[in-house]
Amino acid sequence: MATYAIGDIQGCYDELMQLLEQINFSEEDRLWLAGDLVNRGPKSLEVLRFIKSLGSRARTVLGNHDLHLLAVHYGMASGKRKDTLSPILEAPDRDELLHWLRHQPLLVDDKTLGYVMTHAGIPHVWTLKQAKGYAAEVEQVLQGTLADEYFRHMYGNQPDRWRDSVKGWERLRLITNYLTRMRFISEHGKLEFSANGGLETQPKGYHPWYEVAREKEIKRTQLFGHWAALGTTGKQAVIALDTGCVWGNCLTALRLEDGEQFSCDCPGHHPVKH
Incomplete structure (x- = not known):
């Protein structure tokens, strides 16, 4: 039995099948998915159906595109010009698929394997224990009766710096942004959202989130997706x-x-992003 972690699929179902064939993925194997299962690629519906069909053999975290799909589903956001979500929203099993998606976590931690996975990373201003607790705060609301209100308040760049005093929807928005949208961050934990290219786009006063020293080491290998233009860390x-x-x-x-x-x-399925 082997466990494979795969980055952002974004609706590229055929390529996923090719990769699984290449690694001889069997019924004994497991998958970890780093989020953004959907959008931009042509077969998001097929990706969702396949990952859901794996049951407990697949562990996925929510990415920003997955959350956007859910927000559109709940009527709290409009589709964007480059979205390729219509086949999901028109599917007969839409409710079943998106109920499953809504119940996926923001963070997966496995002490035995020695890995922790989020979509965008874990900011240096949090310990692993704190990150797990904050992720659970969002998950509890996402999976409960206030999910529609969560999506109503999810979008936005403020607040952009962690303080324990941040409460309510602003707190949940900030946690979500750290875990699903983070790329560059200041030493004080302030997020920067305008630079979404590679390291050459690094704004003054900000650093790649994984380069900032932590007060307390995370005793796991961290896995993340989200940053296609990055390359390696x-x-x-x-x-x-x-x-x-x-x-x-x-x-x-x-x-x-x-x-x-x-x-x-x-x-x-798009011009190469630089």
């Missing part, structure tokens, strides 16, 4: 899994038991 303990499949680069799987990586080329 250069750190063994922080591994970027989004290798830009939807942009014409590749889809990557990391075997957690021994750290070996496998990739398949992707034709891309």
